[in-house]
Amino acid sequence: MRIGVLTGGGDVPGLNAAIRAVARRAFEYGWEVYGIYDGWKGLRDGIIKPLERADVSGILHRGGTILGSSRTNLAKKPGDMEKALENAKKFGLDAVVAIGGDDTLGVCAQLTKRGLPAVGIPKTMDNDVVGTDYCIGFNTAVTTVAEALDKLHSTAEAHHRVIVVEVMGRYTGWVAVMGGLAGGADYILTPEKPSSIADVCEHIKRRWAMGKKFSIVVVAEAAKIAEVITDEAEAEKRKDEFGHIRLDLRGLGPTIATAIEERTGFETRFVVLGHLQRGGSPTVFDRVLATRMGVYAVNLIRQGKFGRMVALQGDKITDVPLEEIADKRKAVDPELIELAQLFY
Numbered sequence: 490m491r492i493g494v495l496t497g498g499g500d501v502p503g504l505n506a507a508i509r510a511v512a513r514r515a516f517e518y519g520w521e522v523y524g525i526y527d528g529w530k531g532l533r534d535g536i537i538k539p540l541e542r543a544d545v546s547g548i549l550h551r552g553g554t555i556l557g558s559s560r561t562n563l564a565k566k567p568g569d570m571e572k573a574l575e576n577a578k579k580f581g582l583d584a585v586v587a588i589g590g591d592d593t594l595g596v597c598a599q600l601t602k603r604g605l606p607a608v609g610i611p612k613t614m615d616n617d618v619v620g621t622d623y624c625i626g627f628n629t630a631v632t633t634v635a636e637a638l639d640k641l642h643s644t645a646e647a648h649h650r651v652i653v654v655e656v657m658g659r660y661t662g663w664v665a666v667m668g669g670l671a672g673g674a675d676y677i678l679t680p681e682k683p684s685s686i687a688d689v690c691e692h693i694k695r696r697w698a699m700g701k702k703f704s705i706v707v708v709a710e711a712a713k714i715a716e717v718i719t720d721e722a723e724a725e726k727r728k729d730e731f732g733h734i735r736l737d738l739r740g741l742g743p744t745i746a747t748a749i750e751e752r753t754g755f756e757t758r759f760v761v762l763g764h765l766q767r768g769g770s771p772t773v774f775d776r777v778l779a780t781r782m783g784v785y786a787v788n789l790i791r792q793g794k795f796g797r798m799v800a801l802q803g804d805k806i807t808d809v810p811l812e813e814i815a816d817k818r819k820a821v822d823p824e825l826i827e828l829a830q831l832f833y
């Protein structure tokens with residue numbers, strides 16, 4: 490057997506751990522493993538090279554991905570899917586493991602329907618892929634958010650300031666809610682729950698009256714908040730191949746900070762955590778999850794079970810059909826949002 494492995498979409502810590510697991514399991518079976526570089530672009534353009542044991546050695550703890558990544562959408566340009574399928578044949582790939590979020594896995598589902606024997610592994614710091622409780626990279630991202638909130642608490646308290654912390658999350662508030670819960674946020678704004686700037690300000694004033702002369706407000710970059718006008722036109726100017734706008738360019742964090750300062754009179758600063766959330770070494774949770782998922786993916790291939798995505802459900806690693814997860818999004822459980830609210 491010869492299998493190919495690729496990483497697509499936004500990078501997260503834990504990708505290298507997954508690549509290592511795929512390769513090591515496959516080597517144990519006596520198979521060959523080829524690296525497909527820069528996501529689906531590599532399959533389309535034939536940027537495919539054999540991986541040796543040495544290539545996947547010493548990478549477990551490293552962030553990023555040794556294979557590179559891109560947001561190439563093979564469904565966008567006519568002919569790209571065919572090129573990818575031809576290259577899979579040309580390089581003699583018996584199967585492909587695609588490690589990615591909803592976009593990468595969506596393309597994987599389409600290619601599988603067109604005859605590519607493939608399986609998917611879910612990774613995204615957004616944690617919004619359906620069918621799995623957690624995606625690779627989420628735990629590391631929320632750990633970074635919680636650590637940042639710990640640091641921001643002390644300086645906010647020392648200066649009696651409000652600090653608005655903008656975190657990533659293209660459609661959902663997983664990072665905001667879990668990171669905010671773990672880091673003791675005083676208010677969390679997410680796309681799942683409509684809120685207004687008036688509510689936030691009232692809460693901050695209430696805290697002040699109780700003697701809490703500082704507040705940490707966490708906001709998911711995709712949140713829509715009544716009375717807050719963001720720069721949607723600027724964000725729309727730059728779209729990727731999947732049509733995603735640049736959410737960071739909406740300027741939500743700074744806009745909210747200005748609005749809070751104007752309405753409450755309390756000095757308010759903002760921090761945009763941005764790509765820090767995707768950097769560094771993976772946490773223990775992500776290393777173990779990536780390792781379990783990588784090994785499981787190869788076992789799926791061995792059983793000839795293609796068109797499946799590896800998933801974590803409860804404590805068990807299992808698999809779900811790729812087509813069931815495509816074009817869907819897992820929103821934050823309202824119970825988790827309520828839990829976070831309890832500590833405002």
Ligand code: F6P
Pocket residue numbers: 499500590613614615657658659710736767
């Ligand atoms: O999908 C993962 C994600 O990190 C989102 O949270 C964020 O909106 C987006 O990617 C940022 O992508 P880029 O790598 O293009 O800055």
